[in-house]
Amino acid sequence: MNGSPLTLVVCLGSISLILSASAPVVSIPTPNYIARSITVKVLSQDFLGSGILLRRRGATYTVLTNAHVLQAGDPPYRVQAPDGRIYRANLPQRLNFGKNDLAVLQFKSAGSIYAIASPGAFPASGDEVFAAGYPAVEERGKKQSLAFTTGKVSLVLAKPLEGGYQLGYTNNIKNGMSGGPLLNVRGQVVGINGMQAYPLWDQPSVFADGSKADERLHQMIIRLSWAVPITKVIQMMPKAENTTVTTVFNQAD
Structure with missing residues (x-):
């Protein structure tokens, strides 16, 4: 053998695919992996519930949660990111979801970049x-995973x-x-x-x-x-909040 990269030719009907052993393998994040990258803890004095990293503009992140989660505790609120870091969070006054059980918090992270959620289409029964x-x-002392x-x-x-x-x-x-x-x-x-x-x-x-x-x-x-x-x-968020962000998936703990 001359040490050249191994090449595999796969024929599917009239289509030939050339797969080189030297080609990089692209890893597609699983829903589990994505969930670990975009889900946060919402805290007050104690743990209140969960949230979703929804958007990023510069160093400011928007976290989506339920209104009843925030109602379970008093400000100031905090957000624990997927890497364990805890940030003080504010309630944006300009956002109003009416009677829907929705709320958002915002925090700033100057040093860490977090993944944000990708919204999907309205699902159908059976999906x-x-x-x-x-x-x-x-139980005290038990790790919350x-x-x-x-x-x-x-x-x-x-x-x-x-x-x-x-x-x-x-x-x-x-x-x-x-x-x-x-x-x-x-x-x-x-x-x-x-x-x-x-x-x-x-x-x-x-x-x-x-x-x-x-x-x-x-x-x-x-x-x-x-x-x-x-x-x-998405329908109720202000248009000014829209931003295009490259999603970065941090390695889960």
Whole structure:
């Protein structure tokens, strides 16, 4: 052998693919890897819930979460990034999501660059999805690690429930995972986790317009976890917030 790179020719019908052993291997980030890169912890005096690194403008990052996550604690809020660093976060006063269970925080990071989420299209019933977030930990001293669960979209409502919830899925989510991402198979964020299946109190399922779901639909609703579609967030964010950013995936711990 003369030491030249090995070349493999693969014929598919009339198409020939030449694969060189010296060619670089391109690694495509998995949804799990992406979730670990874009999911943060939202803190006050204590842990409140999860959030999503949504946008970056210069050194300023915008974190998306649920309104009820912030309501569980008092300012000042803090954000713990995927690399463990903690930043003081502010509430942008100009952003208003109405009665939707959505909120954003902003923080500045002069030294570290973090990945940001890539929004996906509105999913369809039957689509495989992945839910991520940090479950609340009650045992002292136990490390709080990211949870990542698999499932599928089971019910897409024609009109949203109170809080903007419209995507019902089979993934298990726990307390603390509220505000975390719901991703598709491409690792794109399609929703924001916010409601667990089988609530402690069996209250009627009420839509955003004030009407109530009938009993058959209600029983379907309470068996699923629920997310607010990311498309609603994109529609309501100010246009001035849009920016083109090269996504950098940091190595997960």
